[in-house]
Amino acid sequence: MSSDRCWKVQELEGGIRLVTLDCPDRAVNTFSRRVLTELNAILDELQRPGDCSGVLFASGKEDSFIAGADLEEIARLEDRKEVEELIKLGVNTFRRVERLPVPTVALVNGACLGGGLEFALACDYVVAAETRRTLLGFPEVLLGILPAWGGTVRARRRVGLQRALQLVLTGQRLNGRQAKKLGLVDDVVPPEALLAAGRWFVKNAPPRKKPLTRLLTDNRWVGRLIIRVARRRVLRETGGQYPAPLAVLDVFETGVRQGAKQQYAAEARAALELSRHPVTAQLMRLFFLGEEAKRHARECVQSDEPIRSVAVVGAGLMGSGIAGLLADRGITVRLKDVSPEILARAMRRIRDHLAREVQRGRLSRRDAERVVRRIHPTHEYSGFRRVQAVIEAVVEDAAIKKEVYEQLARCTAPETPILTNTSSFSLATLSLPGMEHRLAALHFFNPAHRMRLVEVSSLEETDPVARSRAVQLALALGKIPVLVRDCAGFVVNRLLGIYLNHAIELLPVFDDPLRLESAMKRFGFPMGPLELLDLVGLHVAEKVAVNLHQAYGSRFRPPRLFEELRRRQKDEPVRLIERDWRGKPKVSGPLAQALKSARSGGAPADRLPAEPDALAQFVLAPMLNEAVLLCEEGIVDSPDYVDLAMVLGTGFPPFRGGPLSYGDSLGWDRVMELLTKIAKRRPEFEPCGLLRKLAQGGRLTRTRLDPTQGTVPPQTPPGGETKEDNSAPIPLADTKEPPSASPESPPPDSR
Numbered sequence: 001m002s003s004d005r006c007w008k009v010q011e012l013e014g015g016i017r018l019v020t021l022d023c024p025d026r027a028v029n030t031f032s033r034r035v036l037t038e039l040n041a042i043l044d045e046l047q048r049p050g051d052c053s054g055v056l057f058a059s060g061k062e063d064s065f066i067a068g069a070d071l072e073e074i075a076r077l078e079d080r081k082e083v084e085e086l087i088k089l090g091v092n093t094f095r096r097v098e099r100l101p102v103p104t105v106a107l108v109n110g111a112c113l114g115g116g117l118e119f120a121l122a123c124d125y126v127v128a129a130e131t132r133r134t135l136l137g138f139p140e141v142l143l144g145i146l147p148a149w150g151g152t153v154r155a156r157r158r159v160g161l162q163r164a165l166q167l168v169l170t171g172q173r174l175n176g177r178q179a180k181k182l183g184l185v186d187d188v189v190p191p192e193a194l195l196a197a198g199r200w201f202v203k204n205a206p207p208r209k210k211p212l213t214r215l216l217t218d219n220r221w222v223g224r225l226i227i228r229v230a231r232r233r234v235l236r237e238t239g240g241q242y243p244a245p246l247a248v249l250d251v252f253e254t255g256v257r258q259g260a261k262q263q264y265a266a267e268a269r270a271a272l273e274l275s276r277h278p279v280t281a282q283l284m285r286l287f288f289l290g291e292e293a294k295r296h297a298r299e300c301v302q303s304d305e306p307i308r309s310v311a312v313v314g315a316g317l318m319g320s321g322i323a324g325l326l327a328d329r330g331i332t333v334r335l336k337d338v339s340p341e342i343l344a345r346a347m348r349r350i351r352d353h354l355a356r357e358v359q360r361g362r363l364s365r366r367d368a369e370r371v372v373r374r375i376h377p378t379h380e381y382s383g384f385r386r387v388q389a390v391i392e393a394v395v396e397d398a399a400i401k402k403e404v405y406e407q408l409a410r411c412t413a414p415e416t417p418i419l420t421n422t423s424s425f426s427l428a429t430l431s432l433p434g435m436e437h438r439l440a441a442l443h444f445f446n447p448a449h450r451m452r453l454v455e456v457s458s459l460e461e462t463d464p465v466a467r468s469r470a471v472q473l474a475l476a477l478g479k480i481p482v483l484v485r486d487c488a489g490f491v492v493n494r495l496l497g498i499y500l501n502h503a504i505e506l507l508p509v510f511d512d513p514l515r516l517e518s519a520m521k522r523f524g525f526p527m528g529p530l531e532l533l534d535l536v537g538l539h540v541a542e543k544v545a546v547n548l549h550q551a552y553g554s555r556f557r558p559p560r561l562f563e564e565l566r567r568r569q570k571d572e573p574v575r576l577i578e579r580d581w582r583g584k585p586k587v588s589g590p591l592a593q594a595l596k597s598a599r600s601g602g603a604p605a606d607r608l609p610a611e612p613d614a615l616a617q618f619v620l621a622p623m624l625n626e627a628v629l630l631c632e633e634g635i636v637d638s639p640d641y642v643d644l645a646m647v648l649g650t651g652f653p654p655f656r657g658g659p660l661s662y663g664d665s666l667g668w669d670r671v672m673e674l675l676t677k678i679a680k681r682r683p684e685f686e687p688c689g690l691l692r693k694l695a696q697g698g699r700l701t702r703t704r705l706d707p708t709q710g711t712v713p714p715q716t717p718p719g720g721e722t723k724e725d726n727s728a729p730i731p732l733a734d735t736k737e738p739p740s741a742s743p744e745s746p747p748p749d750s751r
Contacts, residue, residue: 006035007042008060015053016202017046018195022060029059031115032070033086036093043096054202055100056195057123058107063133065108066116068140069148075284083275087268090115090149094122098154103205105198109191112136113173118151121158125201126184128176129191132367136184137173141244143287144280144655148271152251153263159183160214161223161252165230168248178361183211223256241524241655243277282657285702289644290452290480296637297456297481302468307331307476311387311412313404315346315377318421319393321448324350327374328449329477334387335377343377350375353449381411389469391442393421396543398429405432405439414438417466419473424497424547426488427459436461440470443490444479445649453648454479455490482645485635488551489544491642492649494630495659497548497556499623500541503529504559506619508598509608513587516619517577523616524653530576531585538565538574555622555684564594617666620659621674622685627659628668631700632690639700661701668694 006029010018019042021029029035046052059065069090077083097104097119106112106120109129117136120126128134138155140146147155147168155164159182166172167184176188186208189197217226227249234245247270255263274280308331312323315337323335323346337343354371357363363371376383384390390408394400401420408418409432419442420430431439440458445451454474458467474481484490489497503520507513517528525532533541545558565574568590578588587595609615627646631639643658656662663671672687672695679686687695694700 005038007038009042009045012056012199014199014203015051016199017052017055018058019055020058020060021066027061028064028067028111029061029116030067030070031090031119032073033089035070036089040093040096043093043100046100046102047096052102054103054105054199056105056107056198056202057119058194058198059109061110063131064110065106065112065134066119067111068114068116071284071287075288080272080276084268084272087148087271090118091264091268094119094149097122103202105201107194107198108134108136108176108185109194110134114138114140114147115149115151118147118149118154121151121154121184124205125186125198127187127189127194127197127201128179128185129194130176130188131191132175134176135173136176136179137171138168139171139173141169141242141248142171142283144242144244144277144283145274146244146248146251146267146270148267150264150267152248152267153255153260155184156218156252156255156263157260160211160218161256162217162226165226165248165252168252169230169234169245175362177364181361220256224253227253227256239522239524241279241653243279244274247274279655282655282661285640285657285661286644286647286654289640290648293480293482293641293644294475297471297475297483300468300471300483301475302464303472307388307469307473309334309387310473311336311384311390312393313337313390313408314393314395314421315342316393316395317349318444318446318448319391320346320349321446322391322393322421322444323375324353324371325448325477327371331374331476333375334383335375336379336381336384337377338379340379343379347372347375347377381407384408384411384416385413387412387416389417389419389473391419391421396422396424396540396547398425401425401430402432405430405435409435415463415465417463417469419470423493424489424544424551426551427457427462427486429488429551431459431461437463438466440466441486441490442470442474443492445492451649452478452480453492453645454481455484455492455645455649456481457484457486457490459486480644480648482641482648483637484641484645487633487635489548491630491636491645493544494548494552495623495626495642495646496650497544498626499620500529500533501545501556501559502622503619504533504561506608507559507561508595513591513595514585516615517585519612519615520619522612523620524656526651529619530591534575534577538562538569538576542566553684555626555682557684561594561598564597565590568593617670618674618678620662621671621678624659624663624671625675625685625688625691628663628691628694628700629688631660632688638702640702643701657701663694664699664701668698669696671695 004024006021006023008020008022012018023029023035046055104123105125105127106123107127108120110133112120113135117138138147138151152168155167163182174182174184176185179185180188187197231249234249238245251263251266251270254266310326310331311334312319313336315335323333326333335343335346351372354363354368358365358368390412392401392404394404405418416438417440418438419440421444422430422441423443427439427441436459440462441456443455445453456470456474471481503516510516513530517530520528542558542562548556549558568574574590575588576591577585580586609618627642630636630642636642639660643661646652646658647654652658668691672691675685675687
């Protein structure tokens with residue numbers, strides 16, 4: 001067999017065939033037209049009468065089975081008929097696997113996602129390796145699509161309707177133990193025992209028992225009730241803005257009402273329709289942007305030496321989260337703070353988090369203990385000369401941060417990078433003479449273990465080795481690094497700050513401030529500005545607002561309402577939203593009093609739009625202007641990175657593509673109209689120069705990405721005319737690492 005073939009067939013003792021997939025020149029295996037065509041040729045051989053007693057399907061990649069369909073190939077498909085043909089090819093191929101006359105076993109060692117899991121479920125048995133890299137799931141819905149090669153039918157057969165719905169609708173990824181408990185896999189064994197386990201299943205072919213709960217729920221009447229309840233929940237959580245979850249429900253409902261044959265057909269039709277949907281195009285664009293950002297970051301890494309030891313200074317909420325994340329990735333951590341009490345609380349938080357992971361089945365008790373043992377709490381700087389980097393995560397106070405840097409200058413090696421987690425200061429503000437070459441920013445978002453974004457920044461004087469170490473660390477932690485040039489607040493907090501300031505400044509105009517909350521949630525944010533401020537903490541938000549005001553002047557002026565609320569703060573922090581006895585939100589007492597006081601002093605004279613969408617546009621206009629200004633200042637290499645950072649870091653509605661993509665779709669002339677109205681009261685919100693040019697016709701973001709290139713096609717320089725491209729990537733099934741595109745995105749930085 002040619003060495004450039006994707007599949008390799010070996011004959012084992014007893015007539016068993018070991019069929020191994022190892023896509024050449026690819027880090028992970030994916031299903032392309034070529035891979036499927038080669039598999040069909042092998043199936044032709046396996047279906048012929050002979051001495052074959054069973055087939056084991058395995059991966060030739062270390063720690064990876066099959067990561068899904070080849071999205072790069074699929075994105076190049078222009079014709080609807082080509083997409084339809086690829087869907088049919090996958091469906092027919094997997095059904096041939098399902099109908100082989102001998103027992104078949106999928107030996108899963110690593111990522112088994114999307115189309116990879118569809119293929120595994122087409123086998124008679126699935127055996128998973130007991131490693132942390134083994135993850136099984138259907139994350140397609142996060143990309144705006146659904147399993148297209150029979151996955152919904154086989155998932156329902158394997159685990160029942162209710163559990164199959166949960167898997168497909170949430171995009172949840174399960175480790176081996178969780179998958180076995182659910183019934184998705186038949187056994188979990190150490191990696192070295194995979195082959196032996198596969199042989200056992202071929203030899204014994206044990207029957208699979210259907211649990212009593214499935215016998216009770218897998219009928220037409222109960223099934224329709226389950227789907228009805230699931231549909232209400234999906235509409236409540238997504239506002240109906242995401243078509244893929246609703247399509248998933250329709251497909252399963254077809255199966256419940258009409259049977260598996262019709263469900264196959266409904267699945268294929270839904271996949272074809274979703275492939276052309278504009279929401280799918282946005283989610284796919286964000287996925288490819290994430291891949292591009294990681295490629296761009298890898299180009300900055302200058303060393304292959306793995307990171308083994310890091311120090312974290314500051315054991316608060318963020319510092320302890322970063323320390324736990326580092327230790328979870330196998331890195332030894334020295335966690336430093338000023339008092340044993342603070343360190344004790346930090347270690348308690350880390351242990352509590354790990355205990356929850358163990359309880360959920362995501363982590364073994366032994367692995368959790370290993371994570372804790374990698375963290376060495378200390379209130380001294382002993383051992384800091386041996387670490388490869390220091391992450392500073394102390395309180396957001398420039399004087400305190402500089403004091404820490406002075407201490408680090410004395411107790412670390414001269415070349416050790418110092419990476420600040422500042423959320424509102426520029427590096428130029430924090431830098432000390434003689435330390436510029438060591439200073440870079442590694443801005444995490446809270447909670448550190450969940451949020452995939454890390455903003456990476458540096459000074460012109462920063463040594464390339466220090467910059468490289470910052471990027472290498474972000475990648476080692478499984479994050480998506482967005483490289484930004486130095487400025488206060490970087491991208492996310494700069495845009496989030498101006499949005500929150502403007503929203504709170506408008507509150508006195510509303511008879512009912514909850515109308516603003518409702519409008520922003522209807523727009524697609526996971527929470528309104530008041531709920532977000534409660535999450536962040538008013539004292540933190542005010543401090544960040546003051547820092548950004550000092551950096552940028554009047555357009556970042558803190559809302560007067562902050563001062564009114566501070567006066568009413570007593571022993572406990574002021575909350576803006578409370579819940580009544582039914583759990584419904586209402587304006588808190590302190591906020592109601594502060595609003596009354598603000599109105600008595602003369603409320604703003606704005607006449608706000610009554611319609612929710614128009615109101616959301618009015619509130620977001622200053623953020624859109626600031627996002628364009630970021631591009632005008634050259635803070636990011638591409639406008640698309642602004643969108644990626646805001647979706648990953650703040651929960652900006654993924655289906656809208658990010659603030660700049662939204663501005664492109666809304667029309668910059670409309671944004672300019674809104675800003676002109678706002679500027680009558682706030683002259684500092686006059687449209688920036690680039691936005692004025694865009695208002696004459698043009699767009700900033702790319703609507704079509706070329707995923708086959710190391711970089712995406714060049715962008716027209718800011719201010720230049722751009723040719724609008726209305727074509728969109730055509731997705732089908734999942735691949736390596738889908739974006740954080742859940743309608744319920746995690747909260748932003750809330751330190």
